[in-house]
Amino acid sequence: MLTTQTNTESLKTVMKNRDSHSHVSGKSIYVDDIPVRIGTLYAAVFSSPHAHGKLQELNLSEAKQMPGVVRIFTHHDILGENQIGGIIPDEPLFAEHEVHYQGQPIALVIADTEANAREALHKIKVDIAPLPIIVDPREAQAKGELIIPPRSFRLGDTAAAFEQCTYIFEGTAETAGQEHLYIEGQGAYAYPMENGSIRIASSTQGPTALQRTAAQVLGIPMHQIEVDVTRLGGGFGGKEDQATTWGVMAALAVQHLQRPVKLILHRMDDMKMTGKRNPYTSDYKIGLDENHRILAYEATYYQNAGAAADLSPAIMERTLFHANNSYFIPNVTATAYSCRTNIPPNTAFRGFGGPQAMFVIEAAIDHAAKALQIDTNIIQRKNLLTENSEFPYGQHAKDCEAKACWDTATEQYDLKKLQQEVADFNAQNELLKKGLALMPICFGISFTKTSMNQARALVHVYHDGSVGVSTGAVEMGQGVNTKMAQVAAHAFGISIERIKIETTNTTRVANTSPSAASATADLNGKALLNACQQIKDRFLELAARRLKVAVDDVLLKNECVYIKEEKTDFTWKKLVMDAFLERLNLSAKGHYATPVIHFDKAKEKGHPFAYHVYGTAIITATLDCVRGTYTFDSVKVVHDFGASMNRMIDLGQTEGGIVQGIGWMTMEELLYNKDGRLLSNALSTYKIPDIYSVPDEVSVQFLRTDNRHDLAIFHSKAVGEPPLMYGIGAYFAVRNAILAFNPQANVPFSAPITPEKVLMGLYGSK
């Protein structure tokens, strides 16, 4: 039974973000706020001014004479390996013989102040003999510049199926990259501990990746490196792999100088040196029968990986996983190339290759609908996934909510009426036009690399009854610390005030997966639950013994021991103290590995996802046809949260994701010139949504799905990434508005749809 839930649920749904008090009063501590230790030195990075070339000469002599400069490090100073590549070892920390992108680190200046370190950068001279520059992924593919061999996912037989199709459409679709623009830039602060150990405070989503890489570069065992993360001022994937570089650099300097070293990137350096969402350019071919059923779909993706692998191979894989978005297509061939170019190595960004694939299938469907002169949503609705539909990678849709979300959205928000309003408005207005689009989503939850789906947690119950919790989860605004506190409080039946969430630290919780793939709360929450359960079992056994009842009859809630439904005067505090005096273990380490999932790369088939998240958005835009500018009237969503454990946090993730997705599709324009230089390299040229560019209305309905998703923590489905993909509907809403003004308009499927593209579309012709 499906019901749409509109009123707030009990206690667990109104819990506010735990950090909000310290956030609003400026007391939350980020890396650059850590009180500096005496003797701290400051680092600045010298990077390549050219996108591709041979490093002939690096002259540091003048820079070394600059006031305050302590030392300048290059690859010569690396005692371990000059290698930071995570998936493939193809990326040096400092360039050695060649440079492969503008902004590639070459040297690290250490000085007594940040200003002096930066000043010295200007005195470094480098001679680079230019090599040919590639920025276009298709060109890279043609020249064989691939990061990994191409991969294909196949279902059915597309060649045979196209023979059966009444309609076939082919075309090209592209999406530009996206700068993460976490408001807190990248940074790390490292300091020496005794016996050659180093502690790194970092703004990273992947503490273990930083630890492992630092150990490798410094040539020391992992246990010598301690990484500690309090919180991030935003990550969005940009600090999953790419925070590592800066932490390792700071640690390298500490290793040599035995002084604390701080490295905080200035915004323009951050934008220049770090990778972004991968741009894609893709070809599609879609075939339908006379009833508009999609019989066959082929897509070829050219992923712009940038100069090194980083996470691009995994991102490319997720592109293939989401080739069909929310639709069942019996015959699919999806092929992807990860293309090496001379821009910074691109990386994870909310959605991780999924949104890029979804844009292509949406473009293909829109292409077909426009050519057939029917509403796009007719084809969309007809082909939605249903229970047991097979994905091209072999998994079957279970508890499939695709139609439930779609139908709830079109009924609750009255699609017919919305469409009529748009038609009426367009009939009455010459200078303004409206456009409407629907965007269904289906997103798989789990790291697609099965081995990463594991987590651990460490719980200490102190003998005063307070509780300390450590997990591998990194708080970056997604509210995971709040959710972890909810898990522990719920498990012990105690007030959330008793729970403290500790920093994420590699000495307390080791070998962690990064906080990413929307799976952080599921994985770490389940591990935490496991740890709490171990302690709780000890407590319950003790309580049963003392109260002389069967263990199965005692439970913990409201800070008390209950016998069945009856409250006793055995309080939490007394229970904890008694357990301590009985010398029971008040601590536990929990572990979790997602069951069920597996994937066979040789066959490209398996069951890679714990579950899928579904939803549908209806987006309406208004276009100023004189000026080519637009606003969004509304985004109306029905989203499958499972049984949300924290509605405030989940709503926040949804609203934030939608706006970030709209930004990607509309105003966020990453421009590289043919020399591989980033033209939109500052906040003044790279625009993300401000408060006036968000939709007037964002409505979010929680689709209630009756607790069936056991692999989601408390049946509350992962929410970090999926809502971003609703933003794709913004592109199509604007496009439809252009066509309402000029039915002849030529509007290539190329996002973002900037005011420039709009105006050229409005006044161009086919």
Place this chain on the structure above:
Amino acid sequence: MIRFILNQHTIETTHPEGLTVLDFVRYQQHLTGTKIGCREGDCGACTILVGTLKDTQMTYQSMTSCLMPLKNAHGKHIVTIEGINCEHLTPIQQAIVEEGGTQCGFCTVGFVVSLTGFSLSQKSATYENAIASIDGNICRCTGYKSLERAADRITQSLQHKNQNQSLEWLTTKGFIPKYFEQIPQRLLALYQQANGSLQQAQQKAVYVGGGTDLFVQRPEAMVHTPITPLLDQGTLKYIYAEEGNCYIGGAVTAEELQDNALMQQIFPDIRAYMKLVSSTPIRNMGTIAGNFVNASPIGDLTNFFLALDSYIVLNDSGKRRELPLKTFYLGYKKLDKTATEYIEAIYFKIPQPTDYFNFEKVCKRTHLDIASVNSSCFLQVNEDGIITQAHISAGGVGPIPMYLEQTRKALIGQKVHADRLQHANKILQSEISPISDARGSAAYKRLLLRQLFYAHFLTFFPNKINLKALIAV
């Protein structure tokens, strides 16, 4: 020696006058609540309040501390989040917590400070004004919806504010700490010393208005550059009408311009125009003269005043000369001005109520963005419908802010008619030379200027001119 009050403490410092207030509070005063997001005025994470004593009243304005030299803090009350925190959360902080308006928290302080500035301002407690106060704050996490809800709550509580005793009301209600009440007295002594006169200009000193261009373009050099501060120069802060002309002091800011009664009377839409220029904190800092001298081809204020056929008054140690703004620009960032001359004022003939004036600007993001193309148009039309006077400016389509002389000539003597405008557009296209850059391709800028040119007329004559006729070939 620079002296000011930082939160509740009096500061006397010999730090370089070009050091930014941001670096001073974070790294000298260890007040780390103020964050760094961009160091170029574009994110608002570093927002502070700057209190100025006028008569016996304080006015507080939000500014971006990353672009503000210490020199401009002299004689002021500088407020960071640490100076706003009370024993309990303020109603503004509480509203953000209640509505889930903070996620990673990095932008949050900026929002709290801006909204506190709104609570301290004379602006009426409307939702629109509350939102306007945070138009310079960027958040990457929340999507702003929760912040809108928080702003709504805050607006409602501020509707009870007693405007006559607002400071007392605000301290009683816990918006700001008690010590604010003592600031006017404490500042009185300091403030009088703050009005150093221009004659004291140091050798090789650089004129600084709000610093919103200088500190973006030359942040590292500015730290060690001696400064002649103009932003607070009483002698450059005026707007008045005399003998049919309007005179505006060079240090008038964009915010002061739009809040001025005379300007509002002359340009009923001035608030809407200025809303398209930067953001509240930047408008609180950026001066007209700074905009002119920065000589950006897409400077909005320059564009605006060019179409009023304005004159500027240059002053060099008392030696004055005047010239038309349109002759001020000799080439890309080349001015008809010596290093020691400063812009004292600008003046223009006040348009008649029957005259037409309009300002247009399009950028990638409508607000807090630099124009791809901007354009202003002034028009006089006689009873017979003949254009008798026209001034048209365009930005982003050449190396300097352009005054379109040929286009103007093509309009004068003509009727307001689609085919005449099409003809004028042809002339216009021959007058400009846009280049492709991060703000758009040359072809786009040409098309966009055509559209903005037409937009002026669609705005002036909605019943006479229609888009279809204009774009028909």
